[in-house]
Amino acid sequence: MERENELGDYLRARRAAVAPVDAGLPDDGSRRVPGLRRDEVALLAGVSTDYYIRLEQGRERHPSEQVLRAIAGALRLDDAAATHLFRLGRPVFGEAAVTTVAPELLRLMDGMRDVPAFVVGAAQDVLAANALATRLYSGFARYDNLLRMIFLDPFAREFYTDWDRAARIAVGNLRASSSRFPREERIERVVGELSVRSPAFAGLWARYEVRPRTHEDKHFRHPRVGEIRLHFEALAVTSAPGQHLSVYSAEPGSADADALVLLGRPAEREATGPAEAAELQA
Known part of the structure; x- marks a missing residue:
C-alpha cells in the first residue's frame, strides 16, 4: 500500500x-x-x-x-x-493494533448464544467468532477477512442483498482504520492483495471515502433461513486497539428473531466450516 x-x-x-x-x-x-x-x-x-x-x-x-x-x-x-x-x-505512530483476543472477551462472546457475535481486527480479519456467527456466514468458503469475503467470494453477491452498499461501507471502514494504524503490515497486505485481485475494490479504495462502521441495519439472504434483517453494532475493545466486538440482533418477536432461533439449531448435516482465521492470516 x-x-x-x-x-x-x-x-x-x-x-x-x-x-x-x-x-x-x-x-x-x-x-x-x-x-x-x-x-x-x-x-x-x-x-x-x-x-x-x-x-x-x-x-x-x-x-x-x-x-x-x-x-x-x-x-x-x-x-x-x-x-x-x-x-x-499529523500522524502519531505510538499505537499498534492488537490481534490476540483476550480469554475474557472470548468467554463473553461465547456466552452470547442467542446472537451472532465475532471479533474483528484492524484489517477486518475475523479473529474469533461464536457458533451463531459461524452459522450466519457458513455459505462463504472462508470466514477469515470481511473484505476478502465481500470482494473475492462469489457467494457474497447472493448473501448481501445490497452488495454495492456493503462493499462501500467495508472499504470506507478499512480506510478509516488505515490512518489510525499507518504502519500496520496486515492492512497493507489486505489492501495489496485486493487491489490486484479485485477491480471493484481498487476502484472504491481510490475514492478515499472514510466510513467507520459503528452501527447499521443489515439485510442478508441466507441459504438455510432465507432473508433476514439484523441490526449491527460494533463495540470498540478499549483494551485491544483495533479490535471491535461485532454483534447482530433482531427485533424481538419478529420473523428475523425466529430466523435467528432456527439458525441456532444445528442442521442435520452442517456445511463444512470455514478455515481458522489464524491459518488464513499466515
Missing part, C-alpha cells in the same frame, strides 16, 4: 468529490475535471495557493492543526473524514 504521499492523494480525491455549487462557488460548466480547483480550496481555507499545492504534492509535510481544520471545512468533510485528514496530516 503506497504511503509516500497519502495526504496529497486524499486531498485530491476529496477535492474532486466537492461540487463547486455546494461550496458556494459558481460553475459555468467549463470545468475539465470534476470538483474544486486547487486555488479554490486554498481560497476557501484561507491559505495561499502555493502552500496548498505543496501540500498536495507532498512538499509540505507538517501542516498545522489550524490549517487542517480550515481545509476540512473547505472540503466539507464530516467528522470521520476530518479525523482521517488529521491522522494523515
Whole structure:
C-alpha cells in the first residue's frame, strides 16, 4: 500500500468529490475535471495557493492543526473524514493494533448464544467468532477477512442483498482504520492483495471515502433461513486497539428473531466450516 504521499492523494480525491455549487462557488460548466480547483480550496481555507499545492504534492509535510481544520471545512468533510485528514496530516505512530483476543472477551462472546457475535481486527480479519456467527456466514468458503469475503467470494453477491452498499461501507471502514494504524503490515497486505485481485475494490479504495462502521441495519439472504434483517453494532475493545466486538440482533418477536432461533439449531448435516482465521492470516 503506497504511503509516500497519502495526504496529497486524499486531498485530491476529496477535492474532486466537492461540487463547486455546494461550496458556494459558481460553475459555468467549463470545468475539465470534476470538483474544486486547487486555488479554490486554498481560497476557501484561507491559505495561499502555493502552500496548498505543496501540500498536495507532498512538499509540505507538517501542516498545522489550524490549517487542517480550515481545509476540512473547505472540503466539507464530516467528522470521520476530518479525523482521517488529521491522522494523515499529523500522524502519531505510538499505537499498534492488537490481534490476540483476550480469554475474557472470548468467554463473553461465547456466552452470547442467542446472537451472532465475532471479533474483528484492524484489517477486518475475523479473529474469533461464536457458533451463531459461524452459522450466519457458513455459505462463504472462508470466514477469515470481511473484505476478502465481500470482494473475492462469489457467494457474497447472493448473501448481501445490497452488495454495492456493503462493499462501500467495508472499504470506507478499512480506510478509516488505515490512518489510525499507518504502519500496520496486515492492512497493507489486505489492501495489496485486493487491489490486484479485485477491480471493484481498487476502484472504491481510490475514492478515499472514510466510513467507520459503528452501527447499521443489515439485510442478508441466507441459504438455510432465507432473508433476514439484523441490526449491527460494533463495540470498540478499549483494551485491544483495533479490535471491535461485532454483534447482530433482531427485533424481538419478529420473523428475523425466529430466523435467528432456527439458525441456532444445528442442521442435520452442517456445511463444512470455514478455515481458522489464524491459518488464513499466515
